[in-house]
Amino acid sequence: xGKKRRTHAVLSVLVIMVLIIGMIPGLASADTSDxxxxxxxLSFATSADSTLIAGETDNINVQLWDxxxxxxxxxVASATITGSDGVSKIYQISGNSGDYTIxxxxxxxxxxxxxxxxxxxxxxxxxxxxxxxxxxxxxxxDPLYINTNxxxxxxxxxADGNPLMRKSGTVDGSLVGASTVSYTTLxxxxxxxxxxxxxxxxxxxxxxxxxxxxxxxxxxxxxxxRIGGTSSDNVSLAISVAQSGWTAGAQNVILTRDDQFSDALxxxxxxxxxxxxxLMTSSSKLDDRTLTELQSLGAKNVYIIGGTVAVSQGIxxxxxxxxxxxxxxxxxAYDTAAQISANVGIDxxxxxxxxxxxxxxxxxxxxxxxxxxxxxILLTEQNSVPASTAQAxxxxxxxxxxxxxxxxxxxxSVENELSSKYHVKxxxxxxxxxxxxxxxxxxxxxxxxxxxxxxxxxxxxxxxxSSGEPKADALVTAALAAKQGGFVVMLPQNSLPSSLxxxxxxxxxxxxxxxxxxxxxxxxxxxxxxxxxxxxx
Numbered sequence: 001x002g003k004k005r006r007t008h009a010v011l012s013v014l015v016i017m018v019l020i021i022g023m024i025p026g027l028a029s030a031d032t033s034d035x036x037x038x039x040x041x042l043s044f045a046t047s048a049d050s051t052l053i054a055g056e057t058d059n060i061n062v063q064l065w066d067x068x069x070x071x072x073x074x075x076v077a078s079a080t081i082t083g084s085d086g087v088s089k090i091y092q093i094s095g096n097s098g099d100y101t102i103x104x105x106x107x108x109x110x111x112x113x114x115x116x117x118x119x120x121x122x123x124x125x126x127x128x129x130x131x132x133x134x135x136x137x138x139x140x141x142d143p144l145y146i147n148t149n150x151x152x153x154x155x156x157x158x159a160d161g162n163p164l165m166r167k168s169g170t171v172d173g174s175l176v177g178a179s180t181v182s183y184t185t186l187x188x189x190x191x192x193x194x195x196x197x198x199x200x201x202x203x204x205x206x207x208x209x210x211x212x213x214x215x216x217x218x219x220x221x222x223x224x225x226r227i228g229g230t231s232s233d234n235v236s237l238a239i240s241v242a243q244s245g246w247t248a249g250a251q252n253v254i255l256t257r258d259d260q261f262s263d264a265l266x267x268x269x270x271x272x273x274x275x276x277x278x279l280m281t282s283s284s285k286l287d288d289r290t291l292t293e294l295q296s297l298g299a300k301n302v303y304i305i306g307g308t309v310a311v312s313q314g315i316x317x318x319x320x321x322x323x324x325x326x327x328x329x330x331x332x333a334y335d336t337a338a339q340i341s342a343n344v345g346i347d348x349x350x351x352x353x354x355x356x357x358x359x360x361x362x363x364x365x366x367x368x369x370x371x372x373x374x375x376x377i378l379l380t381e382q383n384s385v386p387a388s389t390a391q392a393x394x395x396x397x398x399x400x401x402x403x404x405x406x407x408x409x410x411x412x413s414v415e416n417e418l419s420s421k422y423h424v425k426x427x428x429x430x431x432x433x434x435x436x437x438x439x440x441x442x443x444x445x446x447x448x449x450x451x452x453x454x455x456x457x458x459x460x461x462x463x464x465x466s467s468g469e470p471k472a473d474a475l476v477t478a479a480l481a482a483k484q485g486g487f488v489v490m491l492p493q494n495s496l497p498s499s500l501x502x503x504x505x506x507x508x509x510x511x512x513x514x515x516x517x518x519x520x521x522x523x524x525x526x527x528x529x530x531x532x533x534x535x536x537x
Contacts (some may be wrong), residue, residue: 037066037067037068037070037072037074038066038067038074038119038125039064039065039066039072039074039076039117039118039119039125039126039127040065040066040067040069040072040125040127041064041065041127042062042063042064042065042115042117042127042128042129043062043063043065043129044060044061044062044063044129045061045062045063045099046061049061049062050129050130050131050132051131051132051133051134051158052105052107052131052132052133052134053133053134053135053136053158053164053207053208054107054108054109054110054133054134054135054136054208054210055106055107055108055136055207055208055209055210056106056136056207056208057104057105057106057208058105058106059101059102059103059104059105060101060102060105060115060131061099061100061101061102062099062100062101062102062115062117062129063098063099063100064076064095064098064100064117064127065098065127070098071097071098071099072098072127073096073097073098074119074120075119075120076093076095076100076117076118076119076120077118077119077120078090078091078093078117078118079091079092079093079102079115079116079117080115080116080117080118081105081107081113081114081115081116081131082113082114082116083107083109083111083113084111084112084113091103091104091105092104093117100117102115102117107131107133108209108210109133110133110134110135110159111132111133112130112131112132112133113130113131113132113133114128114129114130114131115128115129115130115131116128134158134159134160135158135159135210135212136156136157136158136159136164136167136207136208136210136212137156137157137158137159137212137213138154138155138156138157138205138212138213139154139155139157140152140153140154140205140213140215141153141154141155143215143218143512144176144195144197144203144215144216144217144218145197145217145218145219145220145512146176146197146198146199146200146217146218146219146220147196147197147198147220148196148197148220148509149194149195149196150194150195150196150197151192151193151194152192152193152194152195152215153190153191153192154183154190154191154192154193154205154213155188155189155190156169156185156189156190156191156205156207156212157189162189163185163187163188163189163190164185164189164207165185165186165187165188165189166184166185166186166187167184167185167189167207168182168183168184168185169182169183169205169206169207169208169212170182170183170205170206171183171193171195171203171204171205171206172203172204172205172206173195173197173203175199175201175202175203175204176197176198176199176200176201176202176203176217177197177198177199178195178196178197178198178203179195181193181194181195197217199217200217201216201217202214202215202216202217203215203216203217218512220509220512220536221508221511221512221513221514221535221536222512222513222514223513223514223515223516223528223531223532223535224452224513224514224515225515226515226516226517226518226528227240227241227244227454227477227515227516227517227518228240228241228473228517228518228519229516229518229519229520230519231518231519232519233258233469234258234259234280234469234471234472234476235258235279235280235281235282235287235289235290236289237472237473237476237517237518237519238258238277238278238279238280238290238472238476239279239289239290239293241277241278241476241477241479241480241517242277242278242279242293242297242476243293244480245277245479245480245483245484246275246277246297246483249296249297249298249299250275250276250277250297250298250299251275251298251299251300251301252274252275252276252299252300252301252302252303253276253277253278253279253294253297253299253301253302253303254267254270254271254274254276254277254278254279254302254303254305254479255278255279255280255281255290255302255303255304255305255311255315255319256278256279256280256281256304256305256306256310256311257280257281257282257283257306257310257311258280258281258282258287258469258472259282259283259462259469259470260310260462260470261360261364261460261470261472261475262333262357262358262360262379263305263306263307263310263329263333263336264278264305264306264475265333265337265355265357265360265363265364265367265377265379265475266336266337266340266341266363266376266377266378266379267305267340267367267475267479268367268368268370268371268377268478268479268482269340269344269367269370269371269374269375269376269377269482270303270328270340270343270344271371271478271479271482271483272371272372272374272479272482272483273343273344273374274301274303275483276303276479277297277476277479277480278475278476278479279293279294279476280472280476281311281315283309283310283311283312284312284314284315285312285314285315286315286318286319294319294323295322299323300323300324301323301324301325301326302319302323302324302325302326303325303326303327303328304316304325304326304327304328304329305328305329305336305340306328306329306336307327307329307330307331307336308329310329311327328340328343330388332357332386332388333357333379334357334378334379334380334381334386334388334389335386335388337357337376337377337378337379337389337392338378338388338389338391338392340376340377341376341377341378341392341395341396342392342395344374344375344376345374345376345396346374346375346376346396346397346398347374350373350374350375350398350399350400351373351375351398351399351400351401351402352375352376352377352378352393352396352398352400352401352402353366353370353375353376353377353378353401353402353404354377354378354379354380354389354401354402354403354404354410354418355377355378355379355380355403355404355405355409355410356379356380356381356382356404356405356409356410357379357380357381358382358409358461359404359405359409359410359432360460360461361432361435361436361458361460361461361474361490362404362405362409362432362435363377363379363404364460364474364475364478364488364490365404365432365435365436365439365488365490366404366439367475367478367481367482367488368450368478368481368482368486368487368488369439369443369450369487371478371479371481371482372450372482372485376392376396378392378393380410380414381414382409382410382411382414383411383413383414384413384414384417385414385417385418393418393421393422398422399422399423400422400423400424400425401418401422401423401424401425402424402425402426402427403415403418403424403425403426403427403428404427404428404435404439405426405427405428405435406426406428406429406430406435407428409428410426410428427439427442429499431497432458432490433458433490433491433497433499433500434497434499436489436490436499436500437499437500437502437503440487440489440503441503443487444487444503444507444510446507446510449507449510449511449512450485450486450487451484451485451486451511451512451513452481452484452486452512452513452514452515453486453487453488453489453511453513453514453515454477454480454481454486454487454488454489454514454515454516454517455489455491455514455515455516455517455523455528455531456471456473456474456477456488456489456490456491456516456517456518456522456523457471457473457474457490457491457493457517457518457521457522457523458471458474458490458491458492459471459492459493459522460472460474460475460490471518471522473517473518473522474488474490474517477517486513491523491527493521493522493523493524493527494524494526494527495527496527496530496531496534501534504531504534504535505534508534508535511535514531514535516528516531
């Protein structure tokens, strides 16, 4: 009985082996008794041959091998490609000596497809492989505005993010009153096109018969909802600005006093570097609202700007149990600015901006631009350069210095002193608003306009208000503007100064988005409406 069982077991194994051999592609009906060879397996010539783009017509190059692992030299009957839906299509295949080409393959839907190539003489001998089809996608850098000559940059990739190089397609503007333009991608997958839509709608980017990207036509100008419209003081306004710009939270936060701003004039470039909103508190006791916002932002690090007179030691101690606290401070405001500059750093080819420590509007006017550039802001006295400012300039190895304000705020003696060591320019007007205008004329880029513009109160000095605190709207918004790529325009509550009126009218075609900051005592409803009517185009 034992021998019979062993015999049956051996026979069973042999049967299973025969079945397995019969299932191997290319071996099912092979007869090797005469020494013949047959098609056994395939490999794709390149990775591009096994990965296609949906809708694209292409040739697939394969290498065929026989059962002896030599290039297959026989004839092939067909190449069949089958999708996951079970639908098959037969394609023409040609070639010899192992190298074959399947011509004019077009697969419209992303997914995996099975390729089967059958031998001509032995129809059941075959080789197979998998073709992956990916959708093409676009990364669109620029918006399209109505009735504006737009230049738009686009990158075309496959679904895995690989650039599609030297591919041609069209940008269809017919639905928005514009023409259809052709494109060919560069070696990095990018292309640029220009278009002037005259209707609202969508512009479609087409490739290989597929819409791979859509660009909606936007109004040429829009005014966003007012930020901090219900704020009652500087603390609540700073919180509203932080909540608007740092919706995902902030690991770093800058904390400064809420009633006097000289210490924080240079803070915007630090804010940009740290990606940190600016919050405020009274000097003696941490405001409960500020603590709540620190916790809500998920802050880990708090940077206090100014000495213990500006933000008390008691506030620092109360924060130290929950946050890592760093104080950046000097004896005077220009000393603090010098300390901040050491944290910001600079490329020697860039610019350092210098404002009078008491000309608060001039320093704030440059804040967002300086932050975008990564350029420090330093402070000076009217008639002499403080030692800390001079040392900071030396430490930064500054090449270019721009003085902000006319000779009434920074005397020509300061300009002469600095000109012996640095390339010095002065941007100054007859008042704070004219100086703003001159700064904007020098830095507003019409090729890639900074946006949005934030309209804020110009009442930033204690002398500007007969009672209560000066408005911190512009100071804290400079951090938001730097984060968003825009800048701050300071205005009186109810009127538009002629110099700024000129700047806005002259550049209205490049101004796409604005927002008003603060309550009606900062920018009145009438002025907000006037700005909107002026800038609509």
